[in-house]
Amino acid sequence: MSKQVTRREFLNLLSAAGGTAAALKAGSALGLLPHTAQAASMDLLAANAASRKVAILGAGISGLTVAYELSKVGYECTILESSYRPGGRIFTVRHGDLIDEIGNRHYCEFDDEPHMYFNAGAARIPSTHRNLLAYCKELNIDLEIFINENKTSYVQDPALLGGKPIRNIDYTTHSRGFLAELLAKSLDAGEMDQPFTDQEAETLMGMVRSFGSLDEDNLYKGSFRAGYAAGGFLEHGVQKDIIAFRDLLQTQMGRQLLSANEGDTGPILLQAAGGMDKITEGFTKHVGHQIRYRSMVNSVEVKEDGVDISYDQDGSRHLLQADFCFNCIPSHLMTGITNNFPIQYVDALKYIRRGNAYKAAFQAKERFWEKDDIYGGISWMNNPSNQIWYPSSGIHKEKGILLAAYDFGDGSFHTSMTHEERIEAHLSDGEKIHPNYRNQVEKPITVAWHRMNHMLGCSARWQRDRSGWTHEEEELYHALQQPVNGRHYMIGDQVSMHSAWQESAVMSAQWAMTDMDRRLRA
């Protein structure tokens, strides 16, 4: 820790930054990086009367996108959906709804009010997901802001201050202050022999001071940025006590807390007003009549001139013959359906691992968090329940729906529990932040995607290793993206390099339709 930043390190940093900037310019000039392009607009050839029958397997958003677009240009689409509802992993749960988790079927008992819903699957739309947003606009879906990061929400870790929950803003303000103070000291130490121009050094030091709210001596002595302990309006604000840096370092949670507004959650996030399945409804208003529910695909046979699909519905077997087939059945379920796909295709289907995200929700008898200055956002806990989400909608109404747990990494911890054990776990975890939690919430639902009927998994996982895609993985991915005989396309977020987002599902559907269109024009 006592090691000072050397002149060489400064120089490396400067040259590295210069190198990156140069690369960015070159990339942009070659069109490799996104500009502010508009959403891809489908400009598909009108259907040929002789080959206009399309079978769509799965009424998730990728399948619905295909049905919507191809219907516009005259295709005759039939959607086979194995479950009783459209939307796939867009699943908004309301009063009376069935949670069809095998081994844990239960009905949602939330109060029957428009704002009392829970998005058990897709829940956030980054403003950069322009293809999905374009459909929302076209289909008149009412969108509202989703509050993701909320500085008044809590951070709780047994290792931090004896498990006492602290506000996110306390954690982040103090952490930044101490980090900035360290950096300022390093810069001071390098001053005699530093490689920056005076102007650069001044700018840098200004950034560091501002980043950490340092005083004129470059020391962090607390900041009003963390809010006031008292006063601040009619009287002078009283600064909050500082939490010692060493105390803050007892938790690993800074890794998430300091990057909450970056990456996928960097852009402004949106949600469909009234529940994410309003997006599904937007599509089904146009193509809902094409869906055959409770239709389980039994076999998919790709032929020279089309695709034959056999499926079971109403206790009997049916045959659907189509000229083209778009298939968003999860890869791990498709491997159990008879098919004549080429071997590399099957290998790719078998390679993908299924995600096992887990979510749970409670109805809150009163919106107790609003009395605690929390309006929307996420509290983070270092326990298996991981997060509490406060609803972005229904502000100041009597009740609301809280996300009680979200394990997006490995949900197996809760998945393997009984419904009752899960609920107790979330109560016990949540009351570490909200002491009266147990008495303030009721009517729980739990959703283990690994066991959801007709799903058995959450988002596809292509990468075995977090360090990146292997060559083999990329080859399998591209093999699966290509059609079989130009007739059968796998689609869905599983056929993307960024699974778990509706945008990826929409784009995979658009890619497949564009490919079909290109082949038809050739």
Added chain:
Amino acid sequence: MLKTFLLACSLCVMCVGGVNAAETEREPFDDRYCTTCHGADGRGNEGVHAPRLAGMEPWYLRRQLENFRADMRGVHPQDIEGIAMRPMATKLSDESIDDIIEWVGSWEYVPAEATIEGGDPARGRGLYGGCAVCHGDSAQGNESLGAPALAGQNDWYLVTQLKNFLAGYRGAHPGDTYGAQMRTMVTTLRNEAGVLNVVSYINTLSR
């Protein structure tokens, strides 16, 4: 509107199960969910490690469903597949089990394709001698001894189960008497190589 339509559809396929008559407006469900995991017509799905049920003897299927339901199988923390299965069976009623067995019996038996590599069927043949006493020379099974058919089953499933018996992940529950027999018998396979060899040999047999 949609719900009414769905209800009408689902009533047609409804059988026994968890339908609550008092909640007629709610989406009904039944216990015929086996094919979600076990694949089309119960032919098995390697993607979720769920074995083939088509062709499985009704008495064996019943015993296993009852074992899962009674927490006699799928409880060892290392029995990954068993742990996945157990909660699926926990809430089944006797009537549901009867119905599932009838349903499974309606599926055509189609032998599984061989998928495993690295086994030596010739060596496996020697090892199989001990197995044949109960499971039959053609691995066709023997109800009077409580031994199911092995031929035609997914080889990856047989490998997993034999390894689980060897390691004590399956068959260790005191109530699982057939499992206990298997644990004793499987020791003749000694190790993973023995398992691969014997399953490679079973792959050469047909019912």
